[in-house]
Amino acid sequence: MQVTPVAGLPEIREGDDLAALIDERAVLQPGDVLCVASTVVSKAEGRTFDFADFPAGERARAIADRLEAITGESKDPRFAQAVIEESEELIVEAPFILAVTHFGHITVNAGIDRSNVPGGDLLLLPEDPSASAERLHEALDVPVVVTDTSGRPFRYGQRGVAVGWAGIPASRDWRGETDREGREMEATVQSVVDELAGAANLVTGEGDGGTPAAVVRGFEFGDHEGSNNLFRSEADDIVRAALREWEFEG
Ligand code: GDP
Ligand code: MN
Ligand code: MN
Numbered sequence: 001m002q003v004t005p006v007a008g009l010p011e012i013r014e015g016d017d018l019a020a021l022i023d024e025r026a027v028l029q030p031g032d033v034l035c036v037a038s039t040v041v042s043k044a045e046g047r048t049f050d051f052a053d054f055p056a057g058e059r060a061r062a063i064a065d066r067l068e069a070i071t072g073e074s075k076d077p078r079f080a081q082a083v084i085e086e087s088e089e090l091i092v093e094a095p096f097i098l099a100v101t102h103f104g105h106i107t108v109n110a111g112i113d114r115s116n117v118p119g120g121d122l123l124l125l126p127e128d129p130s131a132s133a134e135r136l137h138e139a140l141d142v143p144v145v146v147t148d149t150s151g152r153p154f155r156y157g158q159r160g161v162a163v164g165w166a167g168i169p170a171s172r173d174w175r176g177e178t179d180r181e182g183r184e185m186e187a188t189v190q191s192v193v194d195e196l197a198g199a200a201n202l203v204t205g206e207g208d209g210g211t212p213a214a215v216v217r218g219f220e221f222g223d224h225e226g227s228n229n230l231f232r233s234e235a236d237d238i239v240r241a242a243l244r245e246w247e248f249e250g
Contacts, residue, residue: 001218005203005211011118012212014046019139026215028142033219035200037212038125038148038163039116041132048120054081063093070095070250079112082122086110091240094248103128104231105163106240107150116208129164136166143167147197149206153239160201162193162230169226191230192221 006026012018018040028034042048056064056077063084064077083097084090087110092098099110111125126132129146136144146164151157162170174188200214234240 001199001216003199003203004215004217005209006213006215007211009040009210009212012040012043013119014044014048016044018044019136022136022213023140026213028140028215029217030142031217031219033143033145033168033196033216034136034140035145035147035160035196035204035214035216036133036136037201037204038111038129038146039113039123040212041126041129041136041146042123045126045132047124047126048117049082049122049124051076051078051121054078054085054122056081057084060084063090063097066094067096070248079109079114079122082112082124083110086112086124091243092246092248095250098243100240101125103130103164105129105148106231107148111148111150111163125163130166131164133164133166145193145196145200147200147204149201158206160194160197160199160204162191162197165193165230168193168196168221170228170230172221172224172226174224189227189229192226193230 006022008025009021060081061077063080064075068075083099086101087099088102089100090097091100097109098106100106101110113123117123125148126146133144133146144166145162147160148163149158150161170193171189171191174185174190176184178184196216199216203214204211
């Protein structure tokens with residue numbers, strides 16, 4: 001399998017035809033998977049905002065005050081307001097905001113970025129990253145994964161994860177197949193789009209590299225059942241339930 005960054009993409013602006021810009025620079029073949037950083041999908045979709053767009057309400061001010069007291073850093077309540085508006089629910093408000101986005105992805109600050117955002121203060125995630133992926137998929141005729149860099153519980157460091165996808169199932173199911181000792185696997189559902197996102201994120205990088213897209217060549221989904229379940233449902237998520245009850249003391 002090869003993962004190749006798409007070189008030479010310009011700074012992406014609202015209204016840009018991202019599919020055409022990628023198509024001009026990448027030779028896509030059948031079987032390729034295109035991974036695109038949510039950052040540029042958001043820029044093209046006009047998801048750049050200013051603090052002034054999010055006048056802070058009472059809850060945002062309370063969250064910012066608390067975070068300021070905990071961290072000793074100044075916190076703009078309008079940032080908290082943006083996170084609130086981008087979220088279905090805030091699972092944790094301190095010592096950081098852990099949010100459920102409207103499309104079901106759970107991440108710190110609802111994935112709102114303050115780096116790589118020329119012409120604005122804030123870059124929000126695409127409203128519906130799988131719909132964005134679907135549009136790119138239709139234009140380019142290869143499976144598309146929209147990625148973001150995200151932290152994980154239990155581990156230091158951030159990594160690429162899928163926030164949207166089209167043309168490929170989110171996961172492949174190994175249940176019912178056998179391991180090397182002939183034992184039937186009972187639980188293994190492999191999150192393929194996250195693994196593709198992680199591979200792509202290695203070559204797109206996090207800084208000023210200017211490579212927000214990567215082509216994965218030679219990945220084979222294989223003869224497996226696929227599923228589009230990636231974001232756990234509430235009923236199925238005991239960690240989310242436990243965190244709701246948890247209070248940060250400090
Ligand atoms: P995120 O992981 O989706 O939040 O995106 P990052 O901010 O980590 O950026 C991923 C990659 O895309 C890095 O190599 C950035 O330099 C690059 N990048 C971000 N915005 C642009 C852009 O508008 N044009 C180009 N060519 N590269 C960009
Ligand atoms: Mn991001
Ligand atoms: Mn990143």
